[in-house]
Amino acid sequence: MKVCFLCVEFFGQGIQGGFGRATRFLGRELARRGVRVDVVVPRRGKLREGVVDGMTVMGFDPVKPWTAVAAYRACGADVYHAQDTSLGLPLARWAMPKAKHLVTFRDPMETWDWRLETALSGKNPVGYFAYRAFIDNPLVDRAVHRADARYCAARFLIPKVVRKYGFASAPGFLPTPVDVPARVAKAGRPTVAFVSRWDPRKRPEHFIALAKRFPKVDFIAVGGSSDPERDAALRAMGRDLPNLQMPGIIDQFSTDALARILDSAWVLVNTSPREGLPNAFLEATAHRCALLSHTDPDQFVSRFGRVAGEGDLAAGLSWLLERDRWREKGEAGHDFVRAEFATEVAVSAHLAEYERVLDRGR
Numbered sequence: 476m477k478v479c480f481l482c483v484e485f486f487g488q489g490i491q492g493g494f495g496r497a498t499r500f501l502g503r504e505l506a507r508r509g510v511r512v513d514v515v516v517p518r519r520g521k522l523r524e525g526v527v528d529g530m531t532v533m534g535f536d537p538v539k540p541w542t543a544v545a546a547y548r549a550c551g552a553d554v555y556h557a558q559d560t561s562l563g564l565p566l567a568r569w570a571m572p573k574a575k576h577l578v579t580f581r582d583p584m585e586t587w588d589w590r591l592e593t594a595l596s597g598k599n600p601v602g603y604f605a606y607r608a609f610i611d612n613p614l615v616d617r618a619v620h621r622a623d624a625r626y627c628a629a630r631f632l633i634p635k636v637v638r639k640y641g642f643a644s645a646p647g648f649l650p651t652p653v654d655v656p657a658r659v660a661k662a663g664r665p666t667v668a669f670v671s672r673w674d675p676r677k678r679p680e681h682f683i684a685l686a687k688r689f690p691k692v693d694f695i696a697v698g699g700s701s702d703p704e705r706d707a708a709l710r711a712m713g714r715d716l717p718n719l720q721m722p723g724i725i726d727q728f729s730t731d732a733l734a735r736i737l738d739s740a741w742v743l744v745n746t747s748p749r750e751g752l753p754n755a756f757l758e759a760t761a762h763r764c765a766l767l768s769h770t771d772p773d774q775f776v777s778r779f780g781r782v783a784g785e786g787d788l789a790a791g792l793s794w795l796l797e798r799d800r801w802r803e804k805g806e807a808g809h810d811f812v813r814a815e816f817a818t819e820v821a822v823s824a825h826l827a828e829y830e831r832v833l834d835r836g837r
Contacts, residue, residue: 476829478505479513479552481563483610485522485532491672491698491724493754494581497628497651498558499728503528504652504822513550515543515563528728540609544570554829559583561610564618575832578619579626579649580636582751584611591749595676616640624832629752629773649828652821653757655813659738661763665692665796668740668764670733670755671747673700673709681746681788683712686719688789692796695736699724737762741801742780742792745770757816760808765801767791779808 480502484495495516502512506529516522518534525532533550535543540562547555547563547570555567557578568576584592584607593603619625619640626649627633633645667689669682679696686694696719700706713719727733737743743759745768752772759766766780767788776782780801783791795801814820 476554476833477511477513477550477552478502478554478556478829479515479547479550479567481555481557481561481567482514482516483559483561484519485514485516485527487523487527487726487728491726493751494558496727496754497581499528499530501652501822501825502530503728504818505825506530508822508826510826511552513546513552515546515550515567537609541566543567547571553833556829559610560615560619562612562615564622565614568618568621575623575829576618576621577624577626577828577832578622579628580632580646581628583632583636583639585635585639588749592676595678595748623835624828626828631773632751647828650816650821650824651752651754651757652818653754653761653812653816654734655761655809655817656734656738659762661741662693662739665689666695666740667692667742667744667767667792668695668697668736668759669744669746670697670737670759671745671753673698673706675705676747676749678746678748679709680712682744683709683716683719685744685788685792686713686716689792690718692718692792694719695740696721697723697725697733697736733758734762737764740764741805742767742795744768744788744792745776746788748785757812760805761812761816763802763805763809765795765804766808767795775808779804779811 480498482494482498484492486495486499502514506512512530514530514532517537522534524534533546535546544566547567554575557564559581625646627646628651630648637645671677673679682696710721713721725733737759743764743766748769750770750772756775760779766776768776769783771777771782781791781795
């Protein structure tokens with residue numbers, strides 16, 4: 476079987492986003508199981524082309540997206556699987572009309588989402604208009620409707636996608652794979668982690684403020700900003716806090732440093748006002764961490780942690796730490812993720828869908 480992934484990013488190219496992490500992890504695991512995997516992504520940052528983790532990565536000029544057509548044809552794949560929407564969907568179908576074309580919705584955006592993204596970006600809105608045109612336009616809409624199969628990476632996204640595209644039938648659910656360790660060693664002292672890009676929308680400054688409120692709790696802010704000035708300003712905010720570590724961006728495909736942080740952490744905090752289902756939620760609960768967040772995708776936070784209103788992170792953290800409530804929440808999250816998102820479970824689900832779609836075509 477030959478599979479080609481379409482994505483707007485690839486983890487490790489200087490853009491450390493969730494779409495790219497999911498694509499690289501899934502592609503690596505499929506390659507380990509004998510599937511020939513290609514990945515076609517925009518050439519941004521320090522994209523490493525060629526063979527990566529058993530996959531063949533090919534880039535194209537994002538200013539000239541039509542140049543991706545040659546890469547799609549070179550793949551000669553049986554299945555072209557888009558990790559969320561982009562102009563790659565119609566271009567891949569045009570390039571390879573006899574192949575099967577699938578799409579997984581990871582973070583579908585409606586008008587409210589775009590307004591929030593733009594308002595909190597701190598950037599010129601023209602850039603967001605260009606990005607929106609790349610991932611959400613009439614050509615993409617038509618390709619989504621013509622897809623051979625459609626999925627969502629979280630169940631709460633299913634009605635949102637049906638509403639956005641007017642589907643007659645609901646997409647299926649396809650889990651994102653995550654490694655689930657058999658055992659972890661939690662820190663002896665309360666430890667709280669933050670794992671995310673330091674974009675304005677992610678609001679890492681709220682995590683730094685939380686560290687100031689809890690001097691007897693250890694905090695670890697994993698991540699960084701692509702804007703050097705913003706990165707330096709955030710690090711300056713936390714420089715004088717002895718209970719705060721800021722180790723920077725961690726490439727989880729080349730080191731186990733992130734796994735070791737999650738092994739020790741009691742709670743994972745998310746400060747963003749909107750999310751899909753973050754990979755960090757899956758990874759943290761797999762490591763038996765409780766969650767503290769303003770958002771509650773798929774009721775992950777209400778089931779496996781504490782949902783906090785705006786300005787209530789401190790109260791939520793106190794509640795989780797009191798009487799070791801975090802431990803029970805973390806154990807429940809671990810059991811759920813192991814059953815539904817563990818690497819073997821999720822990769823097998825993908826393989827079964829590929830076989831089903833190909834068999835239907837035969």
